[in-house]
Amino acid sequence: MPRRIPGAIGKSEEWLAIDDAAAAIGTTKETANFRRAWQALVSAAARGEPTTVHDVTVRMAACRISGFDRWCAHSEDIHLLAPYTQKRERRWPTRPEGWLTLEEASERAGRDVDPDVLADAWRALTKGTAYAGFARIAGLDIQLRRGHVHANERWFIHPDDAERLVGAIRGRLPHLRKGFLPPDAIAASVERDARPLARTLMASLGDAKALTGQAALEGQTFEIRNFLVEGKPAPCLAEGELARFMDTLTRMHDEATADEVSRWGP
Numbered sequence: 565m566p567r568r569i570p571g572a573i574g575k576s577e578e579w580l581a582i583d584d585a586a587a588a589i590g591t592t593k594e595t596a597n598f599r600r601a602w603q604a605l606v607s608a609a610a611r612g613e614p615t616t617v618h619d620v621t622v623r624m625a626a627c628r629i630s631g632f633d634r635w636c637a638h639s640e641d642i643h644l645l646a647p648y649t650q651k652r653e654r655r656w657p658t659r660p661e662g663w664l665t666l667e668e669a670s671e672r673a674g675r676d677v678d679p680d681v682l683a684d685a686w687r688a689l690t691k692g693t694a695y696a697g698f699a700r701i702a703g704l705d706i707q708l709r710r711g712h713v714h715a716n717e718r719w720f721i722h723p724d725d726a727e728r729l730v731g732a733i734r735g736r737l738p739h740l741r742k743g744f745l746p747p748d749a750i751a752a753s754v755e756r757d758a759r760p761l762a763r764t765l766m767a768s769l770g771d772a773k774a775l776t777g778q779a780a781l782e783g784q785t786f787e788i789r790n791f792l793v794e795g796k797p798a799p800c801l802a803e804g805e806l807a808r809f810m811d812t813l814t815r816m817h818d819e820a821t822a823d824e825v826s827r828w829g830p
Contacts, residue, residue, distance in 0.1 A: 569610075569626035569633040579627050579636035588639065589646040598649040606635045620644040659711040663720035672723075673730045680738035685729060690719045702732035740791040744800040748793075750809070758817045765813060770799025782812050 573579075582602055586593045593599060604617045609624040616622075622645060623638035664672070666686045670679055685701055692699030693708045700706070706725045711718060721729070740746060747766040751759040765781060769788045773779040779788035779799070786809060787802035801809055 569635070572626040572628045572633040575627045575629050575636075578639050579625055580639050580642055581627070581629060581634050581636050585637045585642045588642050589649065591649055595649065598645070601645055601649050602637075605637065609635055618645070618648040620648075657711050659713050659718070660709050660720055660722075663709060663711075663722055664726050665713075665718055665720060669721055669726040669730070672726065673734075676734045677730050678736065678738055680741065681733050681736045682730075684738065685733055686719075689721075689729075693719070701729070704728055704732055737790050737792045737797050740793050740800065741789075743803050744789060744791060745803060745806065746791070746793045746798050746800050750801060750806070754810075754813065758813065761817050761820070762813055765809075765816070766799055766801065769801070773799065782816070784808060784812065 580588060582593045585602070586595070586598055589598075591598050593602070601617050605615045605622055605624055608615045608617075609626075614621065615624045620641075622641040624635055625638070626633050627636045628634075666683070669686075670677070670682050673682060688701055689699040689706055689708055692701075698705065699708060704725075706721065706729055708719050708721050711720055747763050750766060751762040754762055769779040769781055769786055770790065772781070773788045773790075779786045786805045788799050789802075790797050791800050792798075793800070
């Protein structure tokens with residue numbers, strides 16, 4: 565059933581749906597500023613509240629268009645949003661002296677911090693700063709600034725804040741990434757009697773990676789990374805390595821089975 569809005573009226577030229585309203589002020593409905601303003605107006609209209617945004621009032625009405633009820637803005641009011649919703653060119657200042665990019669902060673952190681964990685934290689910080697003007701993570705207030713280098717806009721962090729951030733996330737593991745398989749997923753894909761061996765081999769690869777930096781098994785090196793899986797650290801195998809791992813698992817399982825049969829045979 566089409567969505568119905570109580571009190572919907574017939575469509576007329578004085579009421580503009582979202583596409584026409586955006587076009588009337590020289591923008592598109594995909595423009596972020598316009599969409600935020602429009603969503604605020606629609607939410608207020610749906611609640612029966614004054615349809616005011618950016619201190620201007622835009623009359624809104626539900627109109628039935630092609631059998632569907634849509635919120636529309638009055639054509640005489642929509643121009644009031646133009647100064648607030650049109651995309652504006654911005655030029656950020658030059659790079660703050662001494663401040664660091666993500667790559668530079670990661671280089672300073674070295675092996676103390678997983679690059680994916682730092683990248684996740686950086687995304688959260690830039691998003692918070694962009695929307696609220698400040699960012700807080702792991703209980704710390706972290707200040708970022710925006711600037712440009714060779715015409716490219718970048719985010720920068722003060723070295724002192726970078727050190728505090730690294731200290732807060734040191735030793736943390738990233739959540740499971742696409743392209744890697746945890747031990748339980750690998751074990752679930754093999755026969756029941758081979759599952760204990762699959763988990764044992766994955767644990768051995770994880771231990772070898774932690775001790776030597778290389779996950780080696782039966783003379784072969786596998787790509788292993790530690791991730792958080794259901795809140796617990798686990799060594800995970802790159803999907804591209806699965807076939808080689810399965811070959812090794814099958815061979816070792818068959819050898820173990822043959823040894824057991826020989827011990828109990830006639």
